[in-house]
Amino acid sequence: MASSLRYLNKVALVTGGSKGIGEGVVRVFVQNGAKVGFCSIEEEAGKKLESEVNRLGPGESIFIKCDVQNEDEIKYRSTIDRFGQLDCLVNNAGWHPPQQVIDDTSVEEFKSLINLNLINYFAFAKYSLPHLRKTNGNIINVSSLVATVGQSYAIPYVCTKGAIVAFSKALAIDEAKHGVRVNTFSPGNIWTPLWEWCAKQSDNPEAMIQGGANAQLNGRFGTIEECGQVCLFLASEATFTTGIELISSGGAELNFGCKNQMMERTNIYE
Numbered sequence: 001m002a003s004s005l006r007y008l009n010k011v012a013l014v015t016g017g018s019k020g021i022g023e024g025v026v027r028v029f030v031q032n033g034a035k036v037g038f039c040s041i042e043e044e045a046g047k048k049l050e051s052e053v054n055r056l057g058p059g060e061s062i063f064i065k066c067d068v069q070n071e072d073e074i075k076y077r078s079t080i081d082r083f084g085q086l087d088c089l090v091n092n093a094g095w096h097p098p099q100q101v102i103d104d105t106s107v108e109e110f111k112s113l114i115n116l117n118l119i120n121y122f123a124f125a126k127y128s129l130p131h132l133r134k135t136n137g138n139i140i141n142v143s144s145l146v147a148t149v150g151q152s153y154a155i156p157y158v159c160t161k162g163a164i165v166a167f168s169k170a171l172a173i174d175e176a177k178h179g180v181r182v183n184t185f186s187p188g189n190i191w192t193p194l195w196e197w198c199a200k201q202s203d204n205p206e207a208m209i210q211g212g213a214n215a216q217l218n219g220r221f222g223t224i225e226e227c228g229q230v231c232l233f234l235a236s237e238a239t240f241t242t243g244i245e246l247i248s249s250g251g252a253e254l255n256f257g258c259k260n261q262m263m264e265r266t267n268i269y270e
């Protein structure tokens with residue numbers, strides 16, 4: 001009888017897995033029988049999640065403390081050393097700076113965000129590919145809905161997310177001959193510690209959170225578990241996909257609306 005576990009004995013590596021979307025991916029993959037290495041800079045949260053998901057099973061996990069910005073520290077090897085193979089890389093670790101106009105954004109800040117949000121995906125892909133080619137594995141790069149629709153006062157962030165979509169497509173072409181699929185997962189508004197932190201940086205966090213929920217047709221944020229399910233689908237069942245961008249946004253990008261910024265002159269310059 002076929003197992004109901006959708007990623008049984010497969011091995012995944014998730015970057016930025018100690019909280020938020022990465023945590024959702026770790027939980028769903030382990031629930032489906034996978035062995036998961038996950039990294040982040042937050043040791044306490046990582047260890048806590050590791051022991052919790054290992055208790056729940058049926059898969060297992062290993063937490064790896066690592067700053068993805070520092071190539072020397074990219075300990076992707078720990079996952080392979082522990083579990084012997086690699087079937088899926090989920091590039092997820094990233095950050096959204098508080099709202100900023102271009103006038104207040106330094107070139108150094110832009111470069112630093114490219115390093116964190118984009119170059120780390122490249123490095124993890126590069127070092128994982130020799131292992132993924134052996135298993136006909138796949139890469140899932142977490143971008144964002146804003147790569148398609150844009151976002152106000154977030155130029156560096158939107159640029160990094162757009163580049164991730166392009167990176168996935170280029171890599172999908174090159175890796176097809178090695179049997180490796182490369183896809184992008186672009187979430188809309190997902191309730192995570194990062195979203196909450198961004199709201200707290202605004203003048204009116206409550207209004208921003210309500211606006212975040214109202215942006216979806218179903219009037220709510222997405223959950224980290226729903227993100228885990230999308231990634232599991234791409235890794236496990238979506239075997240005829242490569243180079244796609246799967247948007248999971250509660251319909252946030254649909255429908256015409258009033259976008260005339262001249263009507264409301266309260267912007268962050270004033």
Ligand SMILES: NC(=O)c1ccc[n+]([C@@H]2O[C@H](COP(=O)([O-])OP(=O)(O)OC[C@H]3O[C@@H](n4cnc5c(N)ncnc54)[C@H](O)[C@@H]3O)[C@@H](O)[C@H]2O)c1
Nearest residue numbers: 016018019020021040041067068094144189190192193194
């Ligand atoms: N939350 C959303 O609404 C949303 C929407 C679209 C895309 N995204 C993207 O999803 C990804 C995760 O976002 P989130 O909201 O879950 O964020 P989060 O801040 O809640 O979690 C981020 C995770 O990445 C880890 N991390 C951050 N910097 C790191 C570093 N230098 N080295 C290693 N680990 C690091 C953190 O420790 C944490 O585990 C990001 O790439 C983000 O751009 C989020």
